[in-house]
Amino acid sequence: MHTPERIEPAADGSPRTNLVVAVLAAAGISVALMQTLVIPLIPELPELLHAAPSDAAWAITATLLAGAVATPVVGRLGDMFGKRRMLLFSIALLITGSVIGAFSNSLTPMVVGRILQGAAAGVIPLGISLMRDTVPPERLGAATALMSASLGIGGALGLPAAALLADNFDWHALFWVSAAVGALVGVLVLSFVPHSTIRTGGRFDVPGAIGLSAALVSLLLAISKGGDWGWTSGTTLGLFGAAVVVLLVWGVYELRTSQPLVDLRTTARRQVLLTNLASIGIGFAMFAMSLVIPTLLQLPVATGYGLGRSMLTVGLVMAPSGLVMLVAAPLAARVARVRGFKLTLIIGAVIIAAGYGFAAVLMDAVWQLVVATCIIGAGVGFAYGSMPALVMAAVPVSETAAANSLSTLMRSLGTSVASAVGGAILANMVVALGPVSVPSQAGFRVVLSLAAGAALVGALIAGFIPRHTRPTPDAAIPADEADGIGTAEPAAAL
Structure with a gap:
């Protein structure tokens, strides 16, 4: 294994540094948009693709599976051959998949396009790793918090945009816009994001x-x-x-x-292991919002608890949570600079639980759901901004991308479990509405309560993360790595 070298980051607060952070965050948001891209089309997918409903669902499932497979693989390749190179490769996959989707009128090409879009999921952990290599230590906490939160930000902001396009244009426009956004982000990365010289080399597993x-x-x-x-x-x-x-x-x-794909000995370190376990609970909690709120908003008023709103209204209700995440992420970094990322993770998880508790009690009006999603969004901004920093403090700089990719995968596992469990509850706890059955209000409250519980479990797990001394600005990068020596033992704490 080659000894990694460190490039000198730009001066704190320089326009160049700010631009790099903005471009990488934009790349993360563009990839996160893929999660909500086809949500407005879900009821119409069988007709649009001339397929049975169970087959059309593969347009959603394929993206999930591709992202899960690609994330750890691309992360390891980024550590070996260059994070910027693999970032651009992932963006190219996003563009290609979007173009294929834009030309699709049947199931097979749509699934192929969605697989390629899902394979771009490694952009977020790669972006976090590039920030560790190129952003000054005193700015790293806020930068990685923003990049990590971009997953939630893109998902929240993408829904109203996708609904607006689907309501006013041919559905293929969703994919053309996605391709255009990907191309723009690719040009920005090529123009402004520097190479990182920190690589492990070696043989791919x-x-x-x-x-x-x-x-x-x-x-x-x-x-x-x-x-x-x-x-x-x-x-x-x-x-x-x-x-x-x-x-x-x-x-x-x-x-x-x-030369393993995943260094399990590093992954088993208490700080990394507990952070990843907490990530599963936080991922579960975050996705429950996307599962419950849109359904509740669109159910007919005749149910007595449904609000009878359009998909566009759903998007507008969800969008403020993305803006709150955008504000909360750098705020979390400021708190962490004084109190540590462990505490900010716990705070974030507790805020998420409070948001779901609010929604479980107050779900009778649109404004109540807006408040609930904003509270949850603030918690997500704190929690998602903390987890990559905790992981990076416990792994050598040469394994940053692989470690972040595994952490992202754990969050994805949590969202997958939330989708399955929440979907099963809403499918089985139903009431009759004429000739059809719809999810009951009790079913919604059960899912919301489970999400609150998952967030609290995440907070409990985070409480056992090793306690360290209060971080200094240089703590974002271990002292031994700041000198250009990537060792197996971290020297800094968060």
């Missing part, structure tokens, strides 16, 4: 990548499709069993190989 991909596909496919296939069906149970077996074999292999 192909067997490890195949093994992890097989395990993740099996696990996430069982989670996402278990409701359709039946949770006790042979297919679902077989996929869960395969995921467990493959992960065990993969883990043994990764511990024995000299």
Whole structure:
């Protein structure tokens, strides 16, 4: 393994540094838009793609699976061959997938396009890792907080934009706009984001990548499709069993190989492990908002609790939470500079739980849901801004992208579980509305309560993250790494 070298970051507050942060955050937001891109089309996808509803759902599932597989692989390749290079490659996948989707009129090309869009999910952990290499230590906390929160920001802001386009233009315009945004971001990255010279080199772990991909596909496919296939069906149970077996074999292999895809010994460090476990709970909690609020807003008023609003209104209700995340992320970094990222993670999780508690009690008017989503958004800004900093403080600089990718994957696992569990609850706790059944108000409250509970579990887990001394501005980058030496033991604490 090559000894990594450090490039000198630009001076704090310089226009160049601000521009790099803005461009990388914009790249993260553009990728996050893919999560909400097709939400306005979900009811119409079977007709638009001339496919059965169960088959059309693959336009959603394929993106999830592709992102799960690509994130750890692209992260490791970024550490080895250059983070900026892999960032541009991911953006190229996004553009290509968007163009394919724009030309699609049937299921197969749409799924191919959505797979490529999902494969661009590694942009966010790569962007965080590039910031660690290029942003001054005193600015790193705020920069990584913004980049990490871009996942939620893009998801919240993308929904009203997608709804507006879907209501006023041909649905293909969604994908043309996505391609244009990706192309613009790619040009900005090429023009303003510097190369990082911090690389590990070495050999890529192909067997490890195949093994992890097989395990993740099996696990996430069982989670996402278990409701359709039946949770006790042979297919679902077989996929869960395969995921467990493959992960065990993969883990043994990764511990024995000299250049693993994921360094499990580093991942098992208490700070990294507990942060990643907390990430699952926070990811679960964040996604529940996207599952409950749109459904509740669109249910007919005749239910007694539905608000009978359009998809565009749904987007406008969700959008303020994205703006709140944008403000909360740098605020979280300021708190962390004084009190540490562990505390900001706990604060974020508690705020998220409070937001869901508010929504569980007050869900009778649009303004109440706007307030609830803004509270949740503030918590997400704090929590998502803290987790990458905690991970980076405990891993060598040469493994930054891989470690951040795994952390992002844990959050995605949480959102997948939330989708499956929340969807199952809303599908089974129903009331009759004429000839059809719709989710009951009690079902919504159960999902909201579970989300609050998941956030509190995340806060509880975060409470066991090792306590360190109060951070200084230089704590964002370990002292040994600041001297250009990437070692296996971190010297700084958050």
